[in-house]
Amino acid sequence: MSCYLTQDPRSATIKFSSKGAFQSIPCLYEEIQGKRLVLEASAPLPVSTAATVEYNDALFLGEVMLCSKINNLWKVEIKVEQILTGLQSLIALRSRLLYENAPQPLRMVPTEAAA
Numbered sequence: 001m002s003c004y005l006t007q008d009p010r011s012a013t014i015k016f017s018s019k020g021a022f023q024s025i026p027c028l029y030e031e032i033q034g035k036r037l038v039l040e041a042s043a044p045l046p047v048s049t050a051a052t053v054e055y056n057d058a059l060f061l062g063e064v065m066l067c068s069k070i071n072n073l074w075k076v077e078i079k080v081e082q083i084l085t086g087l088q089s090l091i092a093l094r095s096r097l098l099y100e101n102a103p104q105p106l107r108m109v110p111t112e113a114a115a
Helices: 087-100
Strands: 011-018 021-033 036-041 050-055 058-070 073-085
Touching: 011 036, 021 050, 021 073, 036 058
Parallel strands: none
Antiparallel strands: 011 021, 011 050, 021 036, 036 073, 050 058, 058 073
16 A cells, blocks of 8 residues: 555545754644544654644644554554634635735726826
């Protein structure tokens, strides 16, 4: 099983900061157990690292609690602090609001010469 198959309905992405640089690791969603999100990742993550996981239309915010190697993949458990849902709706709303509030170009309308 490859974590790089974006067609897989379990495809997710882990994002975190390491040494001042943002990193993104493809992964597969396994399950959620209470406040623990279990993932199968293609690379290890440092324990105690703040991370976000994008899965379907949700963004999980939390901290890496466990990262252990199983065969050629990594089992990652993240303690979830917050879940944001409806991301696609929020992105569409933000886009619409930004477009509606964008300054409109001035239209030059010729005026009739004073008689």
